[in-house]
Structure formats: C-alpha cells, structure tokens
Amino acid sequence: MNLNKLFKPKSMAVVGISKKNPISPGRIIFVKNEFEMTVKTYGINPEGGNIEGVQLYTRLDKLPEIPDLLVIALPAESTIQYVEECAHLNIPACIIIGGGFAEIGSEGLNLQKSLEKIAFDNDIAVLGPNCIGVYSPPLIDTIFMPTERITRPPKGSVALISQSGGVLVDQFFHKFNEIKIGVSTAVSIGNRAVVDEAMLLEYFSKEDKETSNIAFYLEGFKPNKARKFLEIAKQSVDMVITYFGGLSKEGKMAIKSHTASLAGNEKILSAALKQNLIIQPKSESELLTFLKLFNILSQRKKPFDENMVVFGKVAILSLSGGHGVICADLLKKYSLSIVAFTEQQQEEMRKLVNPVARNIASFNNPIDLTGSAQDEDIVNIVQYISKIEQIECIILLILPYAPSISFMIGRRISNAITQPKKPIVCFIPYIEKYGLIIEALELSNIPVFHSIKETVQAVSALKVRTKIYNLRKQNPPVYWNDR
Amino acid sequence: MNLNKLFKPKSMAVVGISKKNPISPGRIIFVKNEFEMTVKTYGINPEGGNIEGVQLYTRLDKLPEIPDLLVIALPAESTIQYVEECAHLNIPACIIIGGGFAEIGSEGLNLQKSLEKIAFDNDIAVLGPNCIGVYSPPLIDTIFMPTERITRPPKGSVALISQSGGVLVDQFFHKFNEIKIGVSTAVSIGNRAVVDEAMLLEYFSKEDKETSNIAFYLEGFKPNKARKFLEIAKQSVDMVITYFGGLSKEGKMAIKSHTASLAGNEKILSAALKQNLIIQPKSESELLTFLKLFNILSQRKKPFDENMVVFGKVAILSLSGGHGVICADLLKKYSLSIVAFTEQQQEEMRKLVNPVARNIASFNNPIDLTGSAQDEDIVNIVQYISKIEQIECIILLILPYAPSISFMIGRRISNAITQPKKPIVCFIPYIEKYGLIIEALELSNIPVFHSIKETVQAVSALKVRTKIYNLRKQNPPVYWNDR
Numbered sequence: 013m014n015l016n017k018l019f020k021p022k023s024m025a026v027v028g029i030s031k032k033n034p035i036s037p038g039r040i041i042f043v044k045n046e047f048e049m050t051v052k053t054y055g056i057n058p059e060g061g062n063i064e065g066v067q068l069y070t071r072l073d074k075l076p077e078i079p080d081l082l083v084i085a086l087p088a089e090s091t092i093q094y095v096e097e098c099a100h101l102n103i104p105a106c107i108i109i110g111g112g113f114a115e116i117g118s119e120g121l122n123l124q125k126s127l128e129k130i131a132f133d134n135d136i137a138v139l140g141p142n143c144i145g146v147y148s149p150p151l152i153d154t155i156f157m158p159t160e161r162i163t164r165p166p167k168g169s170v171a172l173i174s175q176s177g178g179v180l181v182d183q184f185f186h187k188f189n190e191i192k193i194g195v196s197t198a199v200s201i202g203n204r205a206v207v208d209e210a211m212l213l214e215y216f217s218k219e220d221k222e223t224s225n226i227a228f229y230l231e232g233f234k235p236n237k238a239r240k241f242l243e244i245a246k247q248s249v250d251m252v253i254t255y256f257g258g259l260s261k262e263g264k265m266a267i268k269s270h271t272a273s274l275a276g277n278e279k280i281l282s283a284a285l286k287q288n289l290i291i292q293p294k295s296e297s298e299l300l301t302f303l304k305l306f307n308i309l310s311q312r313k314k315p316f317d318e319n320m321v322v323f324g325k326v327a328i329l330s331l332s333g334g335h336g337v338i339c340a341d342l343l344k345k346y347s348l349s350i351v352a353f354t355e356q357q358q359e360e361m362r363k364l365v366n367p368v369a370r371n372i373a374s375f376n377n378p379i380d381l382t383g384s385a386q387d388e389d390i391v392n393i394v395q396y397i398s399k400i401e402q403i404e405c406i407i408l409l410i411l412p413y414a415p416s417i418s419f420m421i422g423r424r425i426s427n428a429i430t431q432p433k434k435p436i437v438c439f440i441p442y443i444e445k446y447g448l449i450i451e452a453l454e455l456s457n458i459p460v461f462h463s464i465k466e467t468v469q470a471v472s473a474l475k476v477r478t479k480i481y482n483l484r485k486q487n488p489p490v491y492w493n494d495r
Numbered sequence: 496m497n498l499n500k501l502f503k504p505k506s507m508a509v510v511g512i513s514k515k516n517p518i519s520p521g522r523i524i525f526v527k528n529e530f531e532m533t534v535k536t537y538g539i540n541p542e543g544g545n546i547e548g549v550q551l552y553t554r555l556d557k558l559p560e561i562p563d564l565l566v567i568a569l570p571a572e573s574t575i576q577y578v579e580e581c582a583h584l585n586i587p588a589c590i591i592i593g594g595g596f597a598e599i600g601s602e603g604l605n606l607q608k609s610l611e612k613i614a615f616d617n618d619i620a621v622l623g624p625n626c627i628g629v630y631s632p633p634l635i636d637t638i639f640m641p642t643e644r645i646t647r648p649p650k651g652s653v654a655l656i657s658q659s660g661g662v663l664v665d666q667f668f669h670k671f672n673e674i675k676i677g678v679s680t681a682v683s684i685g686n687r688a689v690v691d692e693a694m695l696l697e698y699f700s701k702e703d704k705e706t707s708n709i710a711f712y713l714e715g716f717k718p719n720k721a722r723k724f725l726e727i728a729k730q731s732v733d734m735v736i737t738y739f740g741g742l743s744k745e746g747k748m749a750i751k752s753h754t755a756s757l758a759g760n761e762k763i764l765s766a767a768l769k770q771n772l773i774i775q776p777k778s779e780s781e782l783l784t785f786l787k788l789f790n791i792l793s794q795r796k797k798p799f800d801e802n803m804v805v806f807g808k809v810a811i812l813s814l815s816g817g818h819g820v821i822c823a824d825l826l827k828k829y830s831l832s833i834v835a836f837t838e839q840q841q842e843e844m845r846k847l848v849n850p851v852a853r854n855i856a857s858f859n860n861p862i863d864l865t866g867s868a869q870d871e872d873i874v875n876i877v878q879y880i881s882k883i884e885q886i887e888c889i890i891l892l893i894l895p896y897a898p899s900i901s902f903m904i905g906r907r908i909s910n911a912i913t914q915p916k917k918p919i920v921c922f923i924p925y926i927e928k929y930g931l932i933i934e935a936l937e938l939s940n941i942p943v944f945h946s947i948k949e950t951v952q953a954v955s956a957l958k959v960r961t962k963i964y965n966l967r968k969q970n971p972p973v974y975w976n977d978r
Contacts, residue, residue: 035898035899037898040898111855111865112854112855115855116854116855144866156866156898157866157896157897157898158898160928161895161896161897161898162896163926174817175817176815176816176817176818176820177815177817177866178813178814178815178816178817178818178866178894178896179815179817179818179821181894181896182815182818182894182896182924183817183821186924186926229817231817231820257817257820257821257824258820258823258824259824260823260824260826260827260828261827262823262824262826262827262832262833263820263821263823263824263827265823265833265859266811266816266819266820266822266823266833266859266861267820268859295948296821296946296947296948297948328749330661331661332659332660332661332662332665333659333661333749334657334658334659334660334661334662334666334712334714334740335659335661335662335665336749337659337714337740337741337746337749337750338662338666338740338746338779339749340741340743340745340746340748340749341740341741341742341743341745341746343745344743344744344745344746345743349745350745350748350749371595371599372594372595372598372599376748376749376751378749382594383627383639383640383660383661411661411664411665412644413640413644413645413661413664413665414640414644415518415520415523415639415640415641415644416518441665441669443646443669445643463779464779465778465779465780
C-alpha cells in the first residue's frame with residue numbers, strides 16, 4: 013500500500029462541510045487548507061454554493077480532476093459510501109475523521125470491517141477512522157482544531173505518529189513548538205483500521221527522506237502487527253522512539269474506553285523494544301529531551317564530531333556549587349559518571365581563571381567557578397577539558413545571574429568548541445532576557461536545556477545513541493509473540 | 496538569639512563598597528537597597544565621598560544611628576574586625592557575604608572560629624559567611640546579583656532557606672516567579688557558622704506570622720543540629736519541606752568541594768524526615784508543585800473546604816482520551832487511585848452532555864468528553880461528580896484546542912465549584928493565548944498546572960497534607976543520632 017498520496021497529495025477534496033456551523037470539522041479542514049496550506053483543495057457539498065467565497069462542488073465526480081486524497085468528515089454511516097466512491101474513482105488515499113466505528117462496540121465494528129474490506133480490496137490508503145488526520149507542512153493540515161487554537165511546530169526531522177489526537181496536539185505540537193523541535197509529518201492514526209503503526213514506521217523509515225527520527229504515542233500494538241513493527245525498527249537507520257500510555261493497571265482501564273487497545277505486559281514489551289533498538293523513554297520529559305537532541309543532531313550543520321562516542325564519562329562546569337551537586341546526583345540516576353581530574357589538571361585549570369575566582373573556585377569535577385566567574389574563565393576551562401581524552405561529554409551549567417558574565421557568553425562558547433568538537437550540553441535558565449545567550453548557542457546547534465534534569469537526560473540520549481549505533485552492527489533478534 | 500533584626504531591620508549599613516567597580520558585591524547591595532527597598536540604608540567607605548549621589552560614611556560609629564543590621568562584603572581577614580565592631584557598638588545582626596572561611600580548609604576554619612566566638616559571646620545574629628544573604632520584600636535585598644539580572648518572586652507564604660546561593664536564585668527565585676509562588680523571606684545560609692537551619696526553622700515556624708510554608712535546600716544538617724531541627728519540625732504548624740542535594744555517591748563528592756557538609760545516609764535521613772512530618776520531595780518538579788499548592792492553600796480565600804480530606808480517590812475529567820490514559824498511569828505511580836463509577840452514574844452523566852459528545856464520550860473514570868465537549872458539559876459533569884461522596888478530588892484536563900470550548904471556561908469552572916468545595920486541580924497547556932482561562936481559575940485560587948505530571952503531583956501533595964494533619968494529632972517521635 014502506497015502512503016505517498018496520503019502525506020504528499022497534489023490535490024485533496026473534503027466532504028462534510030457544514031454551511032451553518034463554522035466550527036464543524038469538515039469546514040475547518042477545508043478552510044485551513046484552502047487558505048493556509050499549499051495543497052490544491054476542493055470542497056464538496058451536495059447543495060453546491062460556496063464558503064467564504066470559494067466554490068463548492070456537488071459531487072466528487074464533478075471535480076476538475078481526480079484528487080489524490082479525500083478527507084471525509086461525516087458520521088460513520090455516510091462515511092462508507094464515500095470510501096466506495098474512492099474505490100470507484102481510483103482515489104488512492106483517504107482520511108476518515110468521524111468516530112462511531114470499532115471504538116463504540118459491535119455495531120461500529122461491522123462498519124469498520126466493511127471499511128477495511130473496501131480499502132484493502134482496492135488498495136486505498138485509509139487513515140483512521142476516529143482520527144484528526146495529517147499535518148505535513150507546508151502542504152496539508154487536516155487537524156480539525158482551528159489553527160489559531162493550536163500551536164503548530166516548524167518543519168524538521170521528526171515524524172510523529174499518535175494513537176491519540178489530544179496527545180498529538182498537546183504533548184507533541186505544543187511542546188515541540190515550545191522547545192523548537194521540527195516535524196516532518198505528523199499522523200493521528202485513530203482506530204488504525206487500515207494504515208497502522210507498522211506501515212507508517214516502514215514508510216517514514218524507508219521512503220520519507222525528510223524524516224530522521226520517528227516518534228510514536230501508542231496504547232498498544234495493533235493485533236498481529238507487533239512483530240512486523242519490531243522487524244522494521246530493527247532495520248531502521250532512523251532513531252525510533254515509542255512512548256506507551258496505559259501500561260499500569262489504572263492506565264489499562266482507561267484505555268479500554270479510549271482506543272480498546274491493549275498495551276500488554278510492560279516487562280515483555282520493554283524487553284522487546286530494547287532488543288530491537290527502539291527507545292522507550294521513562295517520562296514525557298525524557299521523550300521530549302531525546303527528540304530535541306536527536307532533532308539537533310539531524311541538522312545539516314553538526315554541532316559535534318560525527319563519530320562521537322558517549323558512554324557516559326562527563327565533566328561538569330558550573331557557576332554554582334549547588335547546581336553542580338544536583339547535577340552530580342542526577343548523573344548517578346541516569347547511569348552516567350563523573351571523571352575525576354588529577355591534581356595536576358586541577359592546578360593547570362586554576363591558573364586559567366581570574367584571580368578572584370581562582371581563590372574560591374573548586375576544580376574537582378564538578379568544577380565550580382562560583383559567581384565570580386568571567387566569560388574568559390568559562391571559555392578557557394571548556395577548551396582545556398575538551399582536550400582531556402577520557403572525557404566524552406561536557407555539561408555546562410551557565411547562570412547569567414553572576415555579575416561578570418556578559419551577553420557574549422553564548423557566542424563565545426559557540427566559538428570555543430569548534431576544535432575539537434567534543435559533545436557539549438548547556439543548561440541556561442529560561443528567562444526572556446537571556447534569549448540572546450540562548451540564541452547564540454542554538455544558532456550553532458549546541459543543545460540548550462532549561463532544567464538540570466533535562467540537561468542530564470540529553471547526555472543520557474547521547475549515550476543511548478552511541479549504544480544503538482554500536483548494536484546496529486550486530487543485527488539483534490526480534491522477540492515477540494503476536495496473538 | 497533573636498533573628499528579628501536580621502530579617503526585619505529598620506536600618507542597615509553596608510561595608511565593602513568599591514568606588515571603582517560598579518559590580519562589586521558591596522556596591523550592588525548598597526545601591527539596590529538604597530534605591531529599590533524600603534529599609535533605611537547607610538554606606539560605609541573609609542574614604543567617605545558618595546556613590547550615585549548618596550553620601551557615604553567613613554566609619555560605623557559616625558552613622559546618625561546604630562543600625563539594626565550590618566552587611567559586610569569584604570575579604571575574610573577584614574571581615575572579623577567589623578564583626579568586632581558590631582559587638583562594640585551593639586549592632587544585633589550581621590550578614591557576611593565574603594568567602595575564604597571554613598570552605599577553603601584549615602586556614603579559613605580558624606577565622607571562622609574567631610567569628611563564631613565573637614557572635615555567640617555578644618549574641619549577634621551572624622548570617623554566613625560565604626552567602627548571598629537575605630531577600631525580604633519589600634524591606635531588604637542583599638542578594639549581590641544586580642536586580643536586572645535575576646528575577647524576584649512576589650511576596651507570599653513561603654520561607655526559603657538555601658545552602659546554595661545559586662539554587663536560591665535559580666531553582667527558587669526564578670521558578671517561583673515563573674509559577675507564581677510568593678516568598679515571605681529568603682535566606683542564603685552559606686557556611687552557617689552561627690545562624691543555622693534549626694534556628695531558622697524555629698524563627699519562621701514560631702515567630703514569623705507571614706510564613707506558612709518553609710522550604711530548605713540543604714546538603715546535609717549542621718553537625719549536632721539534626722535532632723534540634725527534627726524536634727522543631729515535629730512541633731511546627733507550618734508545612735516543612737526539605738530538598739537535599741548530594742545524597743548520591745557522585746553528589747557527595749561534589750559537596751566536599753562545595754560546602755564540606757555531609758548529607759549522610761539517604762535511608763536513615765529519609766526515615767527521620769518522614770517520622771517528623773517533614774516532606775522530602777523526590778525531584779525539583781515535585782518540590783515546586785508541592786510549594787505551589789501549599790502556597791495557594793495558605794491564601795486567605797480558600798479554594799476548597801477547610802476540612803477537606805484527600806487520601807487519593809480521584810475522578811479524572813478529560814477532553815482527550817490519551818490525556819486520561821497518561822493521567823491514570825501517573826496516578827498509579829503516585830499511589831493514588833481511580834474511583835469506578837456505577838452504571839447508573841455513567842448513564843446519568845451521559846444525559847448531561849450535548850448530543851454529539853453524548854454518542855462518542857466515555858463515562859468511565861477517566862471521563863473522556865472528547866473534542867466535541869462544550870463549556871456547559873464540563874460544568875455539568877464537574878457539579879455531578881462533586882456530589883459523589885467517595886470521590887475526594889477532581890482532576891480536570893482542559894484542552895482549549897477543542898473547537899467548542901470558549902474563553903469563559905475558566906470563569907465557569909470557578910463559579911461551578913463553589914458548592915460543595917471539593918478539591919479540584921486543573922491541567923491547562925501553558926500557551927499565552929490561553930492566559931485568560933488560566934487567570935480566571937487562578938483568581939479563584941484554583942490550582943492550575945501545565946503538565947499532567949505536575950497535576951498528579953498536586954493531588955499527591957493534597958494527600959501528603961491530609962496525612963500530616965492526621966499524624967500531628969499523634970505527636971510522633973524524633974529519631975536521629977547526632978554525631
């Protein structure tokens with residue numbers, strides 16, 4: 013089944029456009045694609061007429077061309093006839109917004125089975141039902157919330173697939189936008205009657221050149237599709253990350269009424285994911301940190317050496333002793349370790365900083381330059397520790413509260429780390445007035461985080477990445493008993 | 496030792512004001528108190544003259560009055576003579592900014608011992624050395640970072656005590672400001688040579704009427720002071736929260752060079768804290784969520800019934816199935832539980848919502864009203880579940896992305912929950928354009944959080960509060976072996 017027309021259609025038609033209700037899903041989808049996106053959009057309404065000055069067509073077969081994609085925003089019963097029409101007119105892709113299928117029980121299940129049969133018999137890439145569709149900037153956006161209500165992430169390297177529309181729009185769109193992660197294509201799979209997570213993983217992994225990282229929110233695998241999913245993940249050159257909802261007993265109960273999936277046994281699932289080099293973040297914050305880091309590493313301009321290896325040996329450079337202590341505690345939690353400096357190294361570093369800081373700073377790891385640090389001190393120490401071979405990664409805890417830190421510090425760090433390009437991850441408090449410092453680092457693709465925890469999670473992401481790259485050479489096995 | 500003059504001085508003098516260097520600590524402290532705070536401020540410089548048009552005095556005994564407080568921002572050696580002068584002139588309180596005492600080893604340790612002797616012999620409340628002092632709005636602020644570099648939290652119910660100046664300014668000030676927690680007084684204790692955490696706990700717990708919640712960042716108790724601390728905490732009517740840095744092996748190493756404290760054995764510490772009703776948050780995010788919730792509950796206008804009891808039986812009302820699932824998973828993690836609704840309750844709720852949502856919504860717990868929910872539906876369901884006796888707390892997951900949710904939703908929820916006042920905690924994504932909704936809730940003191948995790952942590956805080964209130968009636972024992 014070819015998914016290309018689902019995500020890269022030249023033209024698309026929308027049915028279910030209400031003339032009375034401006035916030036009906038069909039109308040919102042039609043209007044936002046007509047006015048905001050680049051795809052050629054046609055609106056269908058049996059009565060014809062127009063919406064906001066744009067002509068509507070009475071029937072699909074009256075359109076000037078056969079569209080690549082049909083978006084159906086109608087109740088379940090009326091939906092089927094349009095899918096049949098897709099078969100009849102050779103429309104290769106279809107997004108079904110409406111609910112009332114398998115998720116409501118036996119009655120809806122029959123409708124969904126009819127739907128599946130038409131789709132598979134006629135090779136139509138049907139997304140949904142009961143979904144919010146596709147966002148593939150700048151081409152199409154079938155998310156039926158008004159654009160001014162949501163926040164849309166920029167174009168980037170991450171393909172997003174979610175079993176929950178709410179999670180797609182909130183945990184992914186909103187958060188991605190906030191922490192500047194870019195999306196290649198975002199997909200809400202709903203009941204995944206036809207197009208499922210394994211097909212999507214295959215498409216984004218093998219066919220979509222814009223994608224380098226693939227993230228899933230799932231509440232369980234589609235029955236009989238787990239093994240396929242794992243096999244594809246194992247062969248992927250992209251980073252594959254799955255975040256599962258409903259692994260607890262309480263969560264499982266909640267799933268029953270949501271997607272009627274089954275997340276299954278947590279331990280078996282985790283083992284199978286790990287075995288097949290799929291990353292399973294422990295929390296929403298870890299999910300986002302990992303994606304932010306991988307998105308940065310997918311940029312054309314690389315911040316670090318391409319062949320960098322991080323198994324977890326870290327140096328911490330801080331301007332606050334307390335931050336160093338908290339960071340050290342967190343390193344332990346994420347199975348990373350602090351490299352001890354020799355007496356000689358400590359003495360050499362001491363000579364590199366200004367006389368006031370020199371007398372009160374501490375050059376153990378974590379290094380604490382104190383609030384008396386100046387820009388030059390930070391640059392000198394970063395360059396010094398970059399050259400220490402056993403250190404694989406540097407954590408910089410920059411607090412621009414210190415009176416002598418200038419607004420040049422971001423730019424100066426960016427310039428300092430070009431040779432050798434040892435991985436560096438920065439913590440800077442997220443305060444508007446420090447935007448200039450943060451921007452200087454981000455323009456050089458240096459990862460910047462706004463809590464010590466995320467900063468440590470980012471180093472953990474580097475370690476995970478190193479391990480996956482190493483394991484990919486060994487071709488690990490797939491273990492999963494499909495039902 | 497009376498700490499009142501340290502935190503509520505009528506007048507204060509500053510020594511260590513550099514005329515050449517505008518960002519020297521003494522000068523920053525002098526200028527910010529003179530121009531930004533209400534305390535009467537005097538500047539001392541042996542050469543006299545003036546700074547920014549304000550007259551400086553050559554000596555302490557030349558001041559028009561004996562000040563309540565002296566701030567000393569000088570190197571260690573010169574500091575001692577000024578503490579002696581405090582004794583001579585009967586100045587009752589003193590803040591020592593400079594380092595170079597116990598934290599640098601044996602040489603500094605002797606200086607610190609002299610300091611202690613003068614202070615205890617003459618009953619001078621000495622804060623520090625090696626600290627950034629006190630912030631007690633609107634009266635005084637001796638934090639030596641320029642005000643425009645930091646963010647200062649508003650006045651409120653939380654007393655803050657930190658062993659790290661960096662943590663005070665960043666994890667507390669910056670974050671408090673961001674999530675709107677107010678501070679009564681903030682204290683950086685530095686080497687705590689004289690004034691220590693036990694004395695501060697006693698002061699804020701018994702003497703300071705502005706304080707209802709007391710939070711500590713510590714890297715270990717002062718030797719021989721743990722038992723005293725625990726005893727006072729046990730008797731406190733305030734919420735006492737301690738966040739410890741340096742409990743891991745890595746963290747302990749980091750502490751050595753920072754404050755030379757000893758966090759000690761994690762398990763023994765945790766047991767002693769718990770035994771004496773001191774809250775020990777597991778993470779920075781939990782610390783902040785707990786404080787935000789307790790600060791809200793300290794407001795004069797109470798959002799909930801004063802006698803509310805929350806042992807963890809929760810109802811979740813969501814507009815997104817995925818959010819309900821993730822929330823249910825997190826409840827499990829925080830030892831909270833979902834109350835199952837009866838068939839009849841579910842049918843009754845179904846009748847309360849609009850016809851579109853009615854057909855696709857799920858009324859199990861978590862309730863999922865779907866993206867078709869309207870304001871009225873949320874209000875009706877909140878009022879319905881407020882009256883179900885076995886439900887102790889409601890979690891509302893509001894996603895204003897849904898097309899029919901209006902900007903009145905915050906105000907309508909505020910109005911809906913006045914009778915009966917069952918505890919309610921809201922999740923709303925933190926997006927500027929939803930500010931109006933968030934503000935309507937916050938004006939009614941309804942706790943609003945911006946991640947599902949924090950929302951669940953807040954319910955966990957309600958549970959902890961209930962347990963502490965119950966245990967306080969039982970007068971629990973103090974266990975701790977002081978060295």
